[in-house]
Amino acid sequence: MRLAFIGGTGHQGFGLALRLAAAGHHVIIGSREEERAVKAAEEAEEILAEHGYEDVTVEGRENSDAAAEAEVVFLTVPFFAVIDTVKAIRDSLDEDAIVVDVTVPLETAVGGKPTRLIRPWAGSAAETVQSLVNNPVVSAFENVSAESLRDLEKEVKCDVVVCSDHEDAKRTVMELAEEIPGVRAIDGGPLENARIVESITALLISLNMRYGKEDVGIRFTNL
């Protein structure tokens, strides 16, 4: 599939781009500045080549151009930037494109703590995004750490809860998630459940800080 990572120059988008390029997808890293995107794409290709993925192509484009070319568009920008970012790219989206919201409304968006959330008016970051586009929005990957995504030597040992009101889009994103070694995709139900999933990230950040870790994740049992 053709996958775009809006803000893919950052930690989370770059890690997801690496993993899904390694899985064989055509990856486009987006940035507000095309030059930054191209540089990140080159770095991704180098890292992938070092790990034996020689034939992968990662491109870099300005965010709207990246969005225009993709079947699945991942939003990986800080929450405070997500509304402006979606408004900037939404007219470029293919009408069938799936939008995957990875953003978490941490209190840092308003100068607060990363261990606390703010509550967006729509209920969650993902529902905020769905209120701005007609495309199906899927919430996923909020509970996966960028550090674990980036280290291609290791499996990403966690469950990824996927929520959406669009079943086909949800299935597509669950299949993509399971292409990342170690990841199990969980059907998290409707998009409104993103309110709960996003809040888990604040808890994981708190656990990372308390236990001196960078990659605490979640696993559900007996499921």
Ligand SMILES: NC(=O)c1ccc[n+]([C@@H]2O[C@H](COP(=O)([O-])OP(=O)(O)OC[C@H]3O[C@@H](n4cnc5c(N)ncnc54)[C@H](OP(=O)(O)O)[C@@H]3O)[C@@H](O)[C@H]2O)c1
């Ligand atoms: N880091 C994690 O472990 C992690 C885990 C789960 C979820 N998340 C979520 O994923 C999202 C991205 O996290 P991150 O750690 O990757 O963030 P980041 O590295 O701080 O930022 C990602 C990218 O967003 C773009 N950006 C920054 N400010 C912007 C603005 N004002 N307007 C538009 N674009 C802007 C930048 O790209 P350009 O400057 O190239 O445009 C930047 O490289 C966040 O919502 C976060 O809560 C992160």
